[in-house]
Amino acid sequence: MLKFIRNNFRWIAGGFVLTFFSSFGQTYFISASIAEWQATFDLSHGQIGRIYMFATLGSAVCLPFLGRLVDSIPAHRMIAFVVPTLAAATLMAGYASSLLVLITAIFLLRLFGQGMMTHMALTATGRWFAVERGRAVSLVVLGHQGGEATLPLAFSAIAIAYGYQAGWIAGAVALLVVGLPFSYWAYRKPREPHGHEAKADQPSRHVRSWTRREVVRDPVFWVLLIGVLGPGFVGTTVFYHQNYMTAFNDWPPQLFAQSLIVLALITVACALVTGAIIDRVGATRVLPYFLLPLSAACFAISVGGPAYSLYIIMVLLGISYGISSTLFGSLWPEIYGVVYLGSIRSVTVSAVVLATAAGPGLTGTLIDMGLALPTQMKFIGAYCLLAAGAMAVVSIFLRRRQPQTNAS
Numbered sequence: 001m002l003k004f005i006r007n008n009f010r011w012i013a014g015g016f017v018l019t020f021f022s023s024f025g026q027t028y029f030i031s032a033s034i035a036e037w038q039a040t041f042d043l044s045h046g047q048i049g050r051i052y053m054f055a056t057l058g059s060a061v062c063l064p065f066l067g068r069l070v071d072s073i074p075a076h077r078m079i080a081f082v083v084p085t086l087a088a089a090t091l092m093a094g095y096a097s098s099l100l101v102l103i104t105a106i107f108l109l110r111l112f113g114q115g116m117m118t119h120m121a122l123t124a125t126g127r128w129f130a131v132e133r134g135r136a137v138s139l140v141v142l143g144h145q146g147g148e149a150t151l152p153l154a155f156s157a158i159a160i161a162y163g164y165q166a167g168w169i170a171g172a173v174a175l176l177v178v179g180l181p182f183s184y185w186a187y188r189k190p191r192e193p194h195g196h197e198a199k200a201d202q203p204s205r206h207v208r209s210w211t212r213r214e215v216v217r218d219p220v221f222w223v224l225l226i227g228v229l230g231p232g233f234v235g236t237t238v239f240y241h242q243n244y245m246t247a248f249n250d251w252p253p254q255l256f257a258q259s260l261i262v263l264a265l266i267t268v269a270c271a272l273v274t275g276a277i278i279d280r281v282g283a284t285r286v287l288p289y290f291l292l293p294l295s296a297a298c299f300a301i302s303v304g305g306p307a308y309s310l311y312i313i314m315v316l317l318g319i320s321y322g323i324s325s326t327l328f329g330s331l332w333p334e335i336y337g338v339v340y341l342g343s344i345r346s347v348t349v350s351a352v353v354l355a356t357a358a359g360p361g362l363t364g365t366l367i368d369m370g371l372a373l374p375t376q377m378k379f380i381g382a383y384c385l386l387a388a389g390a391m392a393v394v395s396i397f398l399r400r401r402q403p404q405t406n407a408s
Helices: 002-007 009-025 027-041 045-071 075-094 099-128 133-140 142-162 164-187 195-200 202-206 212-216 219-240 242-249 255-281 292-303 308-336 341-368 373-407
Strands: none
Touching: 002 009, 009 027, 009 075, 009 099, 009 133, 009 142, 009 164, 027 045, 027 099, 027 142, 027 164, 027 219, 027 242, 045 075, 045 099, 045 341, 075 099, 075 164, 099 133, 099 308, 099 341, 133 142, 133 255, 133 308, 142 164, 142 255, 212 341, 219 242, 219 292, 219 308, 219 341, 219 373, 242 255, 242 308, 242 373, 255 308, 292 308, 292 373, 308 341, 341 373
16 A cells, blocks of 8 residues: 555545645534534524535536546646635635625535535546556545544634634635645646556456446436445435534534534545455445444434433444545546546536535425424435445446446
């Protein structure tokens, strides 16, 4: 592993930085300011949830058009556009003077943070690595866990000392001073296989590269999305309603932030293990398993309990996130090839963003209507179980279809 990192440091580190700084567009970071926005604009749970949902839906609509550009524009030039725009969005979020500005800020945070930063990192990694794609993806996605474990705590510390606006200013400075120059340098030189690795890459080149039009006509793709949407929907719902869950279960206010460290550690460990497994057996064989711990986490949330139960929930979420974060970075190039990977992934990322939009909006509205979140999680957990069964069937089908695809 150390030799692999040393030989591929700039591309692994560049992808890590992109996923790390995507945190500014992730729900676990944005939700830290929800209470301030509710107080400033006098919004209920359902109202702020719907604002968040519609802004995120707007970003999802734009992603397929913006995301396909990574197939034709060099990665470092995309970085030069995406990162400064995300920095501008953080400043807008901190100084939103009206609901329109707030909605615009959330839209840009979701589009360029959650959407494009992650999309650029995983598309480049999926394209530049083949034999050890699982290992490479498992290292790049650790940026999500690094940001999850550190940035909300850093934001809270700055907000307590200087106000929440100072936290958003610090985010903009970090993006422009650290994120932009490092990721630009890292991705300015595309990775090229060489020596024995180039020979080892040859089998993967026989995977036919599907166009986006072909992919969206493939029924298997839409069945896969049934499972792919699960982690984003559940995770966004949990992070967004952290204050609600804390009050509902009478947990200490600081417990949720502390539990994120457990989530990050478990996710990191499972991501690294999953990467090694994928390199050995392939991504399709891992498909049936990533939703099972997610379903268990949903049922655990529905039960609630004392403070330690939150750590159990985070362990279960971490297992699912660790598997899925590495799986999704390796699955699409393994099934559909790498030539049009940016266009294909832009559709999948857009679908995930749609799921993250639906989570807060739908659950927040149901809470306003009197349906408690724990009750809702029972139904979501059942959905995850059914989706896991669908993934098992698709896994078998894909392994049978793959030789035919490779031969074509």
